[in-house]
Amino acid sequence: IYHDGWIASCFHGRLPWIRFAGFKFDGPEEVWELYNIAEDFSQSNDLADVYPDRLAALKALFDSEAEAMDVYPLRDASARRGGEYAVPHSLEGHDRIVYNRHHVRMPEHSVLNLKNVSHQISAKVVLDDLCSQGVIACQGGNMAGWSLYLDQAGCPTYLYNWFGHELTFVASTTPLDAGAYEIILTYHHDGGFGAGGEAVLSVNGVSVASNRIPRTVPVIYSMSGETFDVGRDTGSPVGPYPHNFVFTGTIESVTLERLSQASEATKKAERKGQFQASLSSQ
Numbered sequence: 001i002y003h004d005g006w007i008a009s010c011f012h013g014r015l016p017w018i019r020f021a022g023f024k025f026d027g028p029e030e031v032w033e034l035y036n037i038a039e040d041f042s043q044s045n046d047l048a049d050v051y052p053d054r055l056a057a058l059k060a061l062f063d064s065e066a067e068a069m070d071v072y073p074l075r076d077a078s079a080r081r082g083g084e085y086a087v088p089h090s091l092e093g094h095d096r097i098v099y100n101r102h103h104v105r106m107p108e109h110s111v112l113n114l115k116n117v118s119h120q121i122s123a124k125v126v127l128d129d130l131c132s133q134g135v136i137a138c139q140g141g142n143m144a145g146w147s148l149y150l151d152q153a154g155c156p157t158y159l160y161n162w163f164g165h166e167l168t169f170v171a172s173t174t175p176l177d178a179g180a181y182e183i184i185l186t187y188h189h190d191g192g193f194g195a196g197g198e199a200v201l202s203v204n205g206v207s208v209a210s211n212r213i214p215r216t217v218p219v220i221y222s223m224s225g226e227t228f229d230v231g232r233d234t235g236s237p238v239g240p241y242p243h244n245f246v247f248t249g250t251i252e253s254v255t256l257e258r259l260s261q262a263s264e265a266t267k268k269a270e271r272k273g274q275f276q277a278s279l280s281s282q
Helices: 054-068 264-280
Strands: 006-010 032-036 094-099 119-126 134-141 144-150 156-163 166-171 179-189 197-203 206-213 228-230 251-258
Touching: 006 054, 032 054, 054 156, 054 264, 119 134, 156 206, 166 197, 179 206
Parallel strands: none
Antiparallel strands: 006 032, 094 251, 119 179, 119 251, 134 144, 134 228, 144 156, 156 166, 166 206, 179 197, 197 206
């Protein structure tokens, strides 16, 4: 805790990469340190033994602030809080979020989750010339994910990559001329954990392509740092296009929207899968 130029802190003893061997917060490894930040910004001179009264006051302040802000009970941050003490996700309650070209390299958990539900991906773009190309928005990488893009011929295309084994294309055969367009991918989920569904691609309200996606990724696209990007594909390419594949037109917005909700059984299966994924990444 920081107050008036001083900081009191406790290392707690658990190294970050030791994920499931936490210590109790009242154990013997709880050693508080005290630093005068105004004179020692690098926190190299521990003054806990020199100013025990100041340290005691800061510890009491920490306790009162923790009570006021509902920080207790303290816990090791090796996994998300569950049950009674679960921390709400920042996207909880949101079924529609608008992104723009500033949104690149976004971790999967920080983007609206479209798995196991019907959903829509809509992009408003402006093309300056014929044969504009590049990724409008994508998530994941070569081992799993999706991508909405204009191919190198300028044709609107949606690609779904199922674990690198199945690539499903929903692609128009007509290149887009210069102008303003709203490109929408609508996916109608069959229902269920990792089930498939029907995908329809439309441009300015007119359907230009459709295809069936046999099955979908139910839990996570990547455990190796693949991300959500607007205007480029920053990681390994989701599909058979050049690395990065920067969009050459203007992207006004990309909107992700959930059109349905997963069943309780599917949500339970998702949570189990996420837990198993966290174990395998330890």
